């Protein structure tokens with residue numbers, strides 16, 4: 001699952017589709033947040049929107065509530081008294097693919113990359129508007145619904161198996177050889193690597209891999225992809241085809257490419 005913030009226009013479209021898709025269903029949300037004032041605001045906002053809400057003040061209590069009765073979505077604070085929300089996210093991911101929305105006081109790039117890597121679905125930065133959180137929860141639920149429709153692959157295949165990400169070293173290897181990537185190339189490839197088979201538009205890639213996406217153009221993405229492909233090709237001629245082009249749409253990392261199979265780009 002990818003950790004990509006939604007744009008306001010996107011949230012509105014998703015909210016509407018969500019309403020059409022689930023006009024009657026009541027979704028259950030588990031909030032794990034140690035600040036009662038923030039939690040109360042969220043409980044009120046979500047219940048007003050017909051969600052069923054449970055709330056835990058600590059990570060441990062949250063884990064117990066999650067195990068007892070799995071919710072449809074978890075809202076997870078990063079700064080909890082008994083541990084980091086990232087650690088609890090990892091714990092949840094061992095057993096569950098429940099959508100997770102992070103609440104964070106830190107909007108730094110490392111948090112975004114880390115959240116993406118450990119399996120968060122989206123995040124909001126404090127202070128936030130309760131309406132925004134509700135909209136993001138709806139968007140996540142809708143996206144999770146899409147995931148249910150798609151066949152889950154148990155093990156990484158093709159490019160996913162040949163490329164390996166070392167989060168601590170912030171390095172990606174191809175067939176065991178570390179790639180010498182620039183910071184933007186690394187972030188771009190990481191976005192693709194975290195969701196093999198998913199097509200990302202150039203705008204989406206710019207948003208995720210550049211701190212100031214407005215300062216660069218779509219062509220910047222193309223140039224970086226070209227450079228990443230060249231670096232992959234230098235290690236393994238087949239690996240350059242891991243990144244596929246969808247003409248008029250964007251790029252994806254092939255989820256099914258086998259060694260010796262050609263690419264389309």
Ligand code: CA
Nearest residue numbers: 034077079080
């Ligand atoms: Ca906190």
